Amino acid sequence: MYRLKIHTHFAAAHNLINYQGDCENLHGHNWKVEVTVTARELDKAGLGIDFKILKRETKAVLDLLDHKYLNEIEPFVSNSPSSENIARFLFEKLTARLNTDNVTVYKVNVWESEYACASYLAD
Numbered sequence: 001m002y003r004l005k006i007h008t009h010f011a012a013a014h015n016l017i018n019y020q021g022d023c024e025n026l027h028g029h030n031w032k033v034e035v036t037v038t039a040r041e042l043d044k045a046g047l048g049i050d051f052k053i054l055k056r057e058t059k060a061v062l063d064l065l066d067h068k069y070l071n072e073i074e075p076f077v078s079n080s081p082s083s084e085n086i087a088r089f090l091f092e093k094l095t096a097r098l099n100t101d102n103v104t105v106y107k108v109n110v111w112e113s114e115y116a117c118a119s120y121l122a123d
């Protein structure tokens with residue numbers, strides 16, 4: 001089994017729902033996103049999956065969020081756009097785009113600051 005990881009980022013505004021404190025007010029983050037996949041086998045070029053594909057598909061999903069107000073985008077209208085929920089959203093979108101017989105999206109890490117990260121992993 002091989003593990004491959006890319007990292008990228010997006011910027012967006014949000015406010016937490018059902019939260020009492022500063023974060024219920026409109027504010028923004030530059031989220032760092034790490035996507036880890038597993039591959040059972042390598043192709044003839046020695047790749048589990050081309051990093052170019054991993055980066056392209058991750059960008060396609062992050063374009064849904066980048067420079068947006070997350071609370072206006074489903075599922076975050078009623079589901080608080082916490083880093084946990086963002087990680088799950090990205091995981092599910094990427095799973096739909098990337099999973100094959102060979103490749104499985106394993107984990108999405110979402111860093112909302114240098115010090116705070118939420119992850120969503122395959123069961």
Ligand SMILES: Nc1nc2c(c(=O)[nH]1)N=C([C@H](O)[C@H](O)COP(=O)(O)OP(=O)(O)OP(=O)(O)O)CN2
Pocket residue numbers: 016022023027081082083084112113116118
């Ligand atoms: N488990 C989680 N906790 C918090 C989340 C989250 O997504 N998951 N999100 C927030 C807010 O979005 C907030 O913006 C966090 O910002 P941050 O600058 O990290 O928090 P502080 O302002 O408290 O920064 P300090 O440097 O610690 O004062 C909050 N929690």
Ligand SMILES: [Zn+2]
Pocket residue numbers: 014023027028029112
């Ligand atoms: Zn925040």
